[in-house]
Amino acid sequence: MTTFGTRLEHAFNTFGQLCVGIDPHPDVLSDWGLPDDARGLRECGMRVVEASAGRAGIVKPQVACFERHGVAGLQVLAEVIAAAKSAGLLVIADAKRGDIGSTMEAYAEAWLNPQRDFGVDALTVSPFLGFATLQPAVQAAAQYEAGLFVLALTSNAEGQQVQLARDEDGQTVAGRIVRSVAASNAAAADQGKMGSIGLVVGATTAHLAEQNGIDLVAGSPPLLAPGYGAQGATAQSIRSGFGAAWGQVLVNSSRAILAAGPETHGLVSNIEQARTDLQ
Ligand SMILES: O=C(O)c1cc(=O)[nH]c(=O)n1[C@@H]1O[C@H](COP(=O)(O)O)[C@@H](O)[C@H]1O
Numbered sequence: 001m002t003t004f005g006t007r008l009e010h011a012f013n014t015f016g017q018l019c020v021g022i023d024p025h026p027d028v029l030s031d032w033g034l035p036d037d038a039r040g041l042r043e044c045g046m047r048v049v050e051a052s053a054g055r056a057g058i059v060k061p062q063v064a065c066f067e068r069h070g071v072a073g074l075q076v077l078a079e080v081i082a083a084a085k086s087a088g089l090l091v092i093a094d095a096k097r098g099d100i101g102s103t104m105e106a107y108a109e110a111w112l113n114p115q116r117d118f119g120v121d122a123l124t125v126s127p128f129l130g131f132a133t134l135q136p137a138v139q140a141a142a143q144y145e146a147g148l149f150v151l152a153l154t155s156n157a158e159g160q161q162v163q164l165a166r167d168e169d170g171q172t173v174a175g176r177i178v179r180s181v182a183a184s185n186a187a188a189a190d191q192g193k194m195g196s197i198g199l200v201v202g203a204t205t206a207h208l209a210e211q212n213g214i215d216l217v218a219g220s221p222p223l224l225a226p227g228y229g230a231q232g233a234t235a236q237s238i239r240s241g242f243g244a245a246w247g248q249v250l251v252n253s254s255r256a257i258l259a260a261g262p263e264t265h266g267l268v269s270n271i272e273q274a275r276t277d278l279q
Pocket of ligand 1: 021023062094124153154155156200201202226227228229230231252253254255256
């Protein structure tokens with residue numbers, strides 16, 4: 001095994017910077033002619049995995065879409081994760097977990113230990129109970145050679161009220177999170193490698209980093225950028241928004257890819273189009 005940052009760099013070099021989002025919303029299932037139940041989730045998830053394998057390096061299942069169907073939905077999530085891993089895809093679980101340290105330890109064990117049902121390559125986490133509460137997850141990531149994506153500057157406009165708030169030193173909340181993540185990646189950065197502790201910076205909001213003096217390059221964190229396609233960001237706006245940090249960016253697209261419908265050729269064509277646009 002190698003660190004998550006190294007596996008991600010390898011995926012970038014092989015397949016480019018696209019992350020295929022697996023978000024089986026009720027509308028998607030209905031458009032695909034599938035029932036809004038565990039069978040529909042399984043069919044949708046497995047088709048996206050099949051279309052992504054060998055064409056994209058990374059998939060990101062949206063846990064909420066599976067959780068919505070209770071135990072049966074979570075069983076399907078475990079199956080989709082296992083199928084994606086055996087197809088050679090890196091899997092980021094988008095569960096946005098965050099709690100006091102002792103509880104965070106349990107979340108980290110559930111999502112980052114590869115022996116567990118939901119063991120994935122990386123997990124999205126929330127630092128809004130204080131960055132230090134994420135420490136057990138940072139430790140688990142090191143132990144299991146997994147990764148984290150810490151919310152910093154999210155793609156939704158409402159996020160800015162909290163994330164761009166300034167403290168008495170004039171520092172933004174997002175800026176502090178970014179600096180804490182950079183410090184967690186210091187060892188990898190010293191070796192010129194991509195870190196395993198990443199940030200979530202929206203494709204739609206990336207330009208706000210530079211405008212607010214936030215340095216996304218320090219510590220080489222991978223940057224998960226949702227917002228491409230369905231939320232309005234384009235390949236061009238993302239490149240200019242991230243500027244010098246573009247090489248670290250993993251661009252997620254969920255609904256825009258799933259809009260192809262259930263046929264493999266349509267999904268493949270949307271994945272390949274997104275990959276080409278992002279090159
Ligand atoms: O953590 C995320 O992935 C995330 C963070 C963020 O700031 N904005 C955001 O849209 N997301 C997720 O990224 C996906 C975006 O989906 P589409 O807008 O359909 O491409 C959804 O699963 C969101 O929950």
